[in-house]
Amino acid sequence: MATQVSEAKSSTELVISWEPLPDDFQLEDDPVENTGQPILAGALRESLEISGFIQPQMLIASNFGLCATLNGQFIAKAPDWVYVPCVNQILAERKSYTPNLEGDIPAVVMEFLSDTEGGEYSVKRTYPPGKWFFYEHILQVPIYIIFEPNGGLLEFYQLENRRYELKQPDENGRHWIASMGLFLGTWQGTKETRTGYWLRWWDEAGNLLLWAVEQIEQERQRAEQERQRAEQERQRAEQERQQKERLIAYLQSQGIDPNNLPTDETPTKLQ
The missing domain is CATH 1.20.5 (Single alpha-helices involved in coiled-coils or other helix-helix interfaces)
Structure with missing residues (x-):
């Protein structure tokens, strides 16, 4: 009976390590699920770049592999948008990023919902684990954001006691991200060829961080x-x-x- 308990315990135990990307490992080259996703991710980065927020030691990327090793098996997940405050080494190009080994744990990850089920809510813990489980239990990312572009629904989850808790926005419909010193919220309008809901940044004083076309118009x-x-x-x-x-x-x-x-x-x- 004691042996069964030991076996049950070992089957649920998470042994997490941070190892370099194996030379023979092939990162999945999944097609983008929705043509609007790159535009949404690019718009988030653009306003940060124009405002002077982005520094060389930061890593801000989209559809980019985050890596970890769980119980001896290598895992890579590619969120639609990720923010890492500080990396150990500034590289012109990266194939992937392994937290702890190469720098900070991501402070924010975002997923944009598409018409097809992408597993953004998956808590599957068996290999390969679901995205939610990977961000919550393995990487332990402090903030996980799920955005539904068509309806403008923004779900803001914050890690508390190793569990994601859904947080309500403030009176302006925005969420404060302390690690960035910025508010995040939704905005409705047109950019490039897309009209609809967008994720936008506001500074601490409530000023909207502008896109290039908006700054030119201003x-x-x-x-x-x-x-x-x-x-x-x-x-x-x-x-x-x-x-x-x-x-x-x-x-x-x-x-x-x-x-x-x-x-x-x-x-x-x-x-």
């Missing part, structure tokens, strides 16, 4: 406002000039020399 509007202000100033100066000319013409018609008008300093003649 600069165009600022330049137009400056042009209008300059035009209004020009018109005001022109009105003052015309008013002065009319006053001079009137004084001359009255026989008064505009250049020889009495001033407050002219002494008053006593009667």
